[in-house]
Amino acid sequence: MFCCYFCLGLPLHALSLESRKYLKIEINFFNMDIPEIVHTFIENDCEIKVPITKRIKHYKSFDIFIFESLFVFVCDVETTMFDCPRKFNLTDLKNVSICFNSKSWEFTCTLPCEAELKKGTKTEVKTCLFNRITDSCVLLVDGEVCEIEADFPYGFSAFYRGKPKFDEDDMSQICRVTDPSRLSHVQRTIQRENDETKDFCPDQYKLNFFKLQIPEGHEDPMRFEIPYDDIDLTEDDKCILEHIRAKHTDFSLEKDQMFNIDCDLVSVLLGICYDIRFTSNDPTCVSSWTRTILSATLSYFERFEDLIYVVESFIRRSLIYPLCRKYELSRLCVEDVVKALQKGKPWLLKQLLITYNCFCEAEFNRKALNKYFIRHLIWYVDKVMDDEHFQMLSENLDVSLSAVTKTCLRLEIGKIEFELLRELISEIQLEMATDLAMESNEESSESDSEESISHNEGGFISIDSESD
Template identity: 30%
Template sequence: MITPAFELSQDPDFLTIIIKIPYAKASEFDVYFEGEDFKFYAKPYFLRLTLPGRIVEDGREKASYNTDKGIFTIQIPKEIPGQYFEGLDMLTSLLAPKKLRSAKPLVEEIAASAQLSEEEEEEEEFDWEIEQTPYEETAESTLQQQYCYGFGNLHSGVFERLQDELSDVIDIKDPDRVPVNERRRKRLAAEAAKFDPDHYLADFFEDEAIQHVLKYRPWWVDAHKKKMALQEENHQEPDRQTFVVFSEEEREQLRKFKNKSYLLDKRTRHHVYLSLIDILLAYCYEICVNEGDKNVESSWNVRKLSATLCWLESFTSIHDVLVSFGRRVLCYPLYRHFTLVTRAIDDTVTILQLGKGAVLKCLLEIHKIFRENDPSYILNDLFITDYCIWIQKIKSKKLAVLAESLKKATLTKSHTGLELEELEAAAVLVQEEESKLKDAGTVSKQQLPSSESETSDSEESSSTSSSETEGSDSDERESSTSEDGKINPLQGTLQEERAAPLIDCNGLRQDTNTSMFEVSDEKSKVSLQSTSVPGKLIEELEKQMHTAIRLSEQAEGLATASCVVSQQQENCASEPDSFSKDAIGKGNFLEVSSKKNPLLFLCSTNEDED
């Protein structure tokens, strides 16, 4: 809380208290007085006095408030008429609380504590004793060193003591000590730090909500169409104010404003016009994104997007205004899309073309938004109220020229200095790469079933070939049945890899280990022992192998068998096959087994050749 500047005076019947509360929200204030106590509150000011005499509330009290000077005056009757109050100029003593509180003693008597009055207990629960510091007037020489701001740079020293209370209204700290160039430098640095590329790209690619709000048509669109249609029919400039209708509430607010005259030099008027564009741009954005409905964020949107209101900026050109507004739209609000910037510019041009009636209506709506929001009401005192009064006295031709200048001005993404085009190009490249990878994954998934089917077909053909081979083998075994109709089945297990000698393609023996084949029938077992393989037998085996391969190709229709055998013949030197033979029944048969592709060949031979 801020202790305001105050002074007291008296006459025989009344005590007069004058309180200076500039830029306070005077529509909401509280006054309490009884006996020697006086309390006053008007945000952000609080004053509590302990008077040297008693006052009373009997209906004769009076109060008034001067909005221009920010002075609150109250006259309170004395309880005893004619009594003289001493020490009214001792302001520090008047601010002191009535009862100084001290720490409770460490040792307390029970009897004494039991005698506490109810009044003291109530004071313990509700404490009004807020620490206050007397206000000190600032010297005129110090005021001249402060920097100005507000409408026409007519204000200064406002935030010197209100900075803590109004820190949410403006972003710049201690504006009374910061020159215009320094404000701009700090603003640009804050915007660069606030800019979020992810948020911008999200709104750039997923803009359904933004496209929806862009379809909203505010009231000035229809008013402008009516104006243009009437102008084409009459071939003359119609009265612009006839297309704007003020509500009763707006008319009442206009009656409350006090008439003022503003003596502005040429440079200051230039700043005022540019700041007006900046404020209208922020207002048009707010109306567009909320589709004409106001909410709790409306005040934040308007003041945050306007560097005039948020940073107390003073612009020198229309281009600077557009760049500032574009940067802030892309850094702060919920929807950060460049199309919203261009839409707000077009709406502002339309409002200015409609004339000062349309501009005044928009300013009255802004005034209402700030009036209903704490602590944004301070911006009405600094800017909006003066704009509402000033705009009624300017010529419409001035606004028409301003609208034409704004219409000719251009703003591109590169002007914002946020590298928007580079971000968009990089994001598009990333999106294209993701699309390609996604398409490649889809194609591979589509090809996967066909390859699986081919694999299954191959497996089926292999199984068919295997079954046919087994069938062929069984048929040949049945044909080898003895004359008396008895079959000689194999009883033992072939031990090829452990006992069979390895023979290369040239018929040379690579191992001399003994091979044992155990063959049994129902009556006897025949045991054959071989330590060598004659060359003649190898030649016959080679002929039989080629014959069996040709038969297998014709019977099964498999081309793979030939390739496998050819490969085995080419690599026989490095990985020779293992052969084993066995005698079954009365006829002599030879069984050849390959390590890679086992093939069974049944060859009939003579007993003398064995």
């Protein structure tokens, strides 16, 4: 048995989206009116036909990934996943023909497979093991060889294309992806998770496990209460808001696009709430870095399709990059955003405007992030979202948080904590054994001392009686 998946940027590390059924907003990509993938086995080769929707104009911009029996095809903003009944054989793979038919609007490719059917019915996805085979492919459009064009959309609602109009050196200072147009959204996710795995420091996590590493002069971020009633805008904030209202072009947004934007908004708000707790609501020169690094949306131009994976990415990053790294603190930040969304527009607008200012005044200018995300999110919160939308997003985020566990983070922090507790227990047992040994030695010493005194006293009596 095989499974076919079709969605707009489905998260890679889990094909099972059962948790989505609990969410109040249901974005059912699987019921879209799109023909399913068709596959045919010809001896030890598998011919795969991949349909795409007519809304895709940049069909020459695609990316292909293979992991065991899983085939992932990215075309522009659409992602198709196919779990093959056999594992693919990538040995000496080269010059794979990817044929596009402009009449049927579908791709066809043939890949070598192992002869035997795989065991089981589901592939466990590990993004770090994905094999990108795009560079080994040759594109044929209606039989004519064409060049593969890496021109993927990015930014707010995947609105932007082409190389960012900012210096590459400046971009490298503020985010990990300097030219998102060259990378599909799937490749950005893979790069992020690989970077996080390399950057994670178990020793630093251990330092914060029992006692949070709080800099001198800072309050405990876990005890800080966010003032949601602080909604008054400064004159500068009002000017920026009026400028955005006057200059921003209205977008016509579909439901799936709005869900993408909701995920972007939550990703940004999570970084904001962490910074508010860490700085006690008084932004510092480091705030722009904190708010960027904790958001995968800002750091990697990543696009999410599920709030669960937004929460996962934030908690992972909050346990890797900032000074204070504690799982419970990260979850508190998610709860902060849940409350903030319940409060509605005024507080959210103020915090986004503060972030806009932080990015303008930062040591490494982050105006690129204002251009591609923040100003659009300000417009979105101000003009598109209503009270019902805020409430629904808050409830969905709350449910998503309950679905995220330490195991979901794939950092083995449960194992680290277990080892740390075992070390602690061993130290306590060693201390207890040492104390008992010392007490035993002291008692033995006292006993020997008393016995010696007793013998000495007996000797004196003996001598006295002899002298008598």
